[in-house]
Amino acid sequence: MTYQTDKTNKKALTGGAAAAEALRQINPDVMPVYPITPQTPIIETFAKMVADGEADTEIIDVESEHSAMSAAVGAQAAGTRAMTASSSQGIMLMSEVLPIAAGMRLPILMLVSTRALSAPINIHGDHQDVMFVRDSGWIQIFCENVQEVYDNTFIALRLAEKVRLPAMVIMDGFTTSHSVENLEILENSVVKKFIGEYNPKNYLLDFEDPKTFGPVALPNFYFEFKRAQIEATDGVIGEIGEIFGEYEKISGRNYDVLESYQLDDAEKAIVVAGSTAGTAKVAVDELREQREKVGLLKIKLFRPFPYEQITEALKNVKKIAVFDRTVSLGSIPPLYSEIKNSLFSILNSQFSIQSYIYGLGGREIFKDDIKKVFEDDQKGREIKYIGLK
């Protein structure tokens, strides 16, 4: 699916082929994969590249997505760069292993072409699959178009390896994964320099300094491991800016955790993630022609959620419309919920609400711990922990 337009660095590719092109330039060590629509074009294109000798990745044809993610965990823990790709029910089948990858602090990269969840069965794009695993500890980056799929693959890899957490690069099934768009491709050598060599901090095949991965942690220490993981996940927002900056230097494309479009003087704003942001930009332009002060906030980084940046971006908007391409059955949709959470801190509210995390991994909680909570200062979004060492 490659159409070289001329001798420039411009190509016309589908989202899936653009992801495969990025994978070819990264040349990961191991890629355990299992096909599922609409992820298939990513792996199909990349497998052809490997067969043609354009990359020397070890592709493992596994028997299920559970095995794909398990093999990725094993390969990454061994000390290699491991990647995979999936969609919908495939991600559901991986879901047992996703928190293991995150808890073991393994920077696995997964390309996701989103798709609805069964039942009823449907192969087309929505965000139910990635939203289902939003609490799995993975970094989640949404892409609007084919160019962003290509760019975010490199950015997410650098970010994942920097903070030692796994990352998903999310494109909309069919809308992005199967649609041909123009994009600019970087030189192989430029990509190689940007991503660098993978030097794992800890790895299993280190014979000089042997380590055990994935041990048991009982109530005496489990909570502390999770607290450290929370810190690492929140740290993503502090680390990503520098990587965006470096990427701008090599590509000329300026990215952030969110994108504000016509938002400076907007009285009304649309909030949306994924390919619909492109359509919404056109809608905003047309409404602007009718002198409506409308803007758009595009969410790129969904996990960890950039609350402060979003509060700042939306603080002067009077009317906000949040678009969720998913459902949270029995609750309100996740993006809407997060936007409301972002704005809570600047609302003149009669309530003061503090978040407490307690009891992870079976840690005990006592009557006196409960009685003490009202002595705390309640401020901001900072989470407090009961019984943490």
Next chain:
Amino acid sequence: MNWQEIEEGAIIKHDIKKSPKTGNWRYMKPAVDKKTCIGCGTCFLFCPEAAIDFDSERKADIDYDICKGCGVCATVCPQKAIKMGKN
């Protein structure tokens, strides 16, 4: 130990010098007859403890720090070059 000091990803680091010498568990001890050994590597593949390597003349060489004396090597050797004796 608090959460800031805890090992990332719940990894357990080991001091290789303090690793247990499973050779201490041995009751029977394999001995390689280097003249009979043809260096085929069958014992190398079968050893469940990966305690067998080749020496400089490509003959089976047993690491007695690790060998538990299970006797699999003596059983699989096509030359009957490995004999089990009292440790």
